[in-house]
Amino acid sequence: MTITAPIQAPAIIDTVIDAVEHPADGVASLILRRADGSDFPQWAPGSHIDLYLTDELTRQYSLCSPTDDLSTLRVGVLRTPDSRGGSAWVHDQLRAGGELRISAPRNNFPLVDSRKYLFLAGGIGITPIIPMLRAAEAQGKEWTLYYGGRSRDTMAFAQQLEDEFGAQKVRIIAEDESGRLDLQQILGMPRAHMLVYACGPGGMLGAVEDFCMGWPPGALHTERFAADNLGVGGNTEPFEVQLALTGTTLRVETNQTILEAAEEVGVRVLSSCRAGLCGTCETRIISGEAEHRDAALSQADKDAGDVMMVCVSRAAAGCSKLVLEL
Amino acid sequence: MSTTTQAPVFREDPFDVAAIADPYPFLERLRAAGPVSYLEATGSYAISGYEEVYEVLTDFETYSSAGGLGPRDIRKDEAWRPPSILESDPPIHTLMRRALTGVINPGTVRALRGPFTPPAVELTEQLATLQGFDVVKDLAEKYPIRVFPDAVGTPEEGREHLLPYGNMVFNAFGPENYIFQQAFAEADVHTAAVMHACQRESLSENGFGAKIWARVEDGLITEQQATLLVRALLSAGVDTTIFGIGNTLSVLAREPEVWAELRRQPNLAKFAIDEALRLESPFQKFHRTVSVDTELGGVHLPAGTKVLVFLGAANRDPNKWGPDADKFSFDRSSSGHVAFGMGLHQCVGQPIARLEMEIVLQQLLERVETITPAAPAVPIIHNVLRGFESLPVTITAAR
Known part of the structure; x- marks a missing residue:
């Protein structure tokens, strides 16, 4: 079929x-x-x-x-x-x-409903966070932003955000004034019903991921940006996925995940957080190359390319077809 | 100030042997009293609705673990052992959880499929030559004890203490009744053996235990925390998985059509396991302590009181799972069940337990054409775990 x-x-x-x-x-x-x-x-x-x-x-x-x-x-x-x-x-x-x-x-970085939010931005990583702050504020949610950068001159929208929401909610941490974001201080004490949204350079996100291992599974949502573009990496095209066990080939559109596409045609995939965090939907790659967008696999596993998290990860740019053990 | 009379009062004792041996009629009556009710027998509040259980599990600020998972507050009364990761709140919990998650994650667990498979092949090959066997004694109790301590890296000698020790740890989440006393009959011997196995010098180089100890060298946790984390793995990782295997097969032995379908599509085994764990959850109940006055399910809960969280009731709540919540349904999505807990303290070893259960079931499916109960299963009498002492089955081998 x-x-x-x-x-x-x-x-x-x-x-x-x-x-x-x-x-x-x-x-x-x-x-x-x-x-x-x-x-x-x-x-x-x-x-x-x-x-x-x-x-x-x-x-x-x-x-x-x-x-x-x-x-x-x-x-x-x-x-x-x-x-x-x-x-x-x-x-x-x-x-x-x-x-x-x-x-x-x-x-690819939607704001999931929660009672409280902690926003972390590094440098230009502030951009996707800004509409999130406004949404959280409009819904009367409890939230705090920690916005780190080299110096205030380089931190876009910092003053504007501080003026708009106040210094209590918007914490500007410029490295030349007060050092780097103190992640131990910010993330060392997990909070209940609080989601963490982080966007920034890879080094910062790696440290955030490590700290959030002590948070409830699924609490952390990140968007990583490459050297000169923000957000998703390469492939923005639809691609085909062949499900080797089911014998089905399906097309994954740009606005859906492999998991959603598979479920849409009635294929069962075990999943839990659906956000690339818990690792439940890990699926073996039989052929093709994946673009990993999860926070569950180590870099070594991502590089090895034997498995992927189908709730968030996609086919890599230039790979029009993945064959998965599903 | 509000009083306990606001909650419906439930007069049956959840730790009564009859309620333990056949828990589901009891849980139905408990849910019927209300999602939150006052337990006269224990002086704690029973949480039995799915939504309310989920709330307690996810709101770790209001429902503290630091008072212990038993009926007494271990911060006031002396505990029988130093508090584990399960009995701690952030930020102490955070350091330990980070260390464990760093060691047990999809990458490290995936590597276990290789070493975990041959013992399952060997066990099921032997069993398939018989006309019947006891699922618990001949399979469930044999498999995890063979593979899991190897993964942690504990020495061969002394492994016989792991099951009795786990039995102590989990029974202590209930009251100090005769079940508890039986479990603790030789407590000192078992405790000494397990604590010895947790020491750095006892552990093999490549196991999870050594990797936890490596976090001490990195300055991330203390030596005492490392000992406690290895202890947590050893005490939580064996009998829960044994019960998981036994409970899953207790369900599947009554579902011949599902067994046949699984034999055609063994890759669906994990879904059958998930639904079986919802229906027959090994970890049925434990306590949390209310840290600030709060309200849950319309009931006022005063600070300092204990709540008894019934995972097994939440997993069969018709409001969540529909009118057939008490039935095994292979078509159901069991996602969201709380058999492994939820939130901050959700079982770290979940991927390992799922891997063990999947391997055993798949190997059995390959060699066993039909499996049916040969005699009534004998439930184990345990304060908080649900499982069987004996589960005899009749089988026909696959040709």
């Missing part, structure tokens, strides 16, 4: 750059308006868009504008010295009034 869903390319939206601002040293913030003047589709905190910079250059950036104003979208882009070209292109080539093609917003 083969089930093949119709191919759905992500919706492409033509935009005009309304303004390019510089909210911090090395950070460009693009404000985009739809070319046809209409509103953007609804999106939720944690979402990102693809920027189609050139035919070869597509980069993902998290949205940081208010979710209740769909007339514009805002992204923040850090210029990185070791840039593979994406951030440099944004900084050097994009100007107000220019045209830019983007994808419709997609969300």
Whole structure:
């Protein structure tokens, strides 16, 4: 039996750059308006868009504008010295009034409902967190943000957030003033009914993951960003998954996970947290290469590529088909 | 100030032998009294609704573990042993949990499939030559004790103390009744043997035990904490898994169609295990201590009182699982059951237990065509664990 869903390319939206601002040293913030003047589709905190910079250059950036104003979208882009070209292109080539093609917003970092939140941002990792703060505040949730960076000059939106929510909720920790984020102090005492949302460089997230091993399973949600793009790594295309035990081939669309796609056609997969944390849905890879997005596997296991967590991980860029032991 | 009269009063004793031997009619009456009720026999509050149990398990600030999992507050009365990870709150718990999670995770557990498989093959090959056997004595009690201490890296000698020690640890989560006293009859001998096995010099180089001790060298935990963590593995990792295997087969021996389906699709074994664990959860109940005045299920709970959390009742609550909650349903998604707990103290060894159960069941499925009960199963009389002393089955070998 083969089930093949119709191919759905992500919706492409033509935009005009309304303004390019510089909210911090090395950070460009693009404000985009739809070319046809209409509103953007609804999106939720944690979402990102693809920027189609050139035919070869597509980069993902998290949205940081208010979710209740769909007339514009805002992204923040850090210029990185070791840039593979994406951030440099944004900084050097994009100007107000220019045209830019983007994808419709997609969300791999959704804010799961909870009573309390702890937000951790490192540098430009603040961008997906900003709409989360507003959502948590609007719903009257208890929350705190710890926002670390090299110096206040380099920390986009730091002053704005402190003004908007107050220094009690928004803790700005600039390394040149008060050192790095003290993760032992922040995460050493797990709290009940509190989820941790962290976005920042790999080193910081690795330390956060280690501390959160002492938290309830499933408490931590992270988004990792590569050197010059924020959020999801390579593959943003749909891909095929062949389920070797079931004998089914299915198509995983960009807006669904392998787990969801398998469940949709009635294939049973044991899962628990559905967030890449608990390891319950670990599945053996028979062939193909995975892009690991979970926090359960060690780096060595990810590199070995024998297994994957199907609740969050996907096919790697350039791998159009995974064969899994399901 | 509110008083206990606000809660419905339940007069049956949950530690009465009749309620232990056949727990489910008792649990149904308990749930019928209300999701939260006052237990006259113990002076604690019974939590029996799924939603309320889930809340107690996930709100570790309001429902503290540091008072111990038994009926007495171990911070006021002297405990029979130094508190374990299970009997601690953050931040002490946090250090120990990080150390354990760093050692036991999908990567380290996956590597166990290789060494864990041959003993299961050997055991099931022998059993398949018979017309029948006792699931508990001939299989469940044999397998984990063979593979798990190897994974921890404890010496061969002294392993006979692990089961009696686990029996002590879990029975102490109930009152000091005659069941408790029987378990503790030779407490000193068992305790000394297990504590010896937890020392750094007793442990082999590559096991989980040595990896926990390595965290001491990294300065992350103290020597005493390392000892206690290895002790936690040894006391929590053997009999719960034995009961898990026995309970799963007690269910499947009554489900010939499911057995046949599993033989066709052995990769579905883990779902059958999950549903069986929901229905016959090895760890049925334990206590927590209310740390601040609170309300649960419409009932006021004063600070300092003990709540008795009935995992086994939550896992059969019709409000969560539907009107057939008392039935094994292979089509049901058992996800969300609390057989391994939930939240901060959720069983760290869960992936190991699931691996052991899956390997044993798959090996048995390969060699056994049919399995049916040969005589009524004999329930074990235990304060908090549910399992069987004996479970005779008749089998036909696969051709």
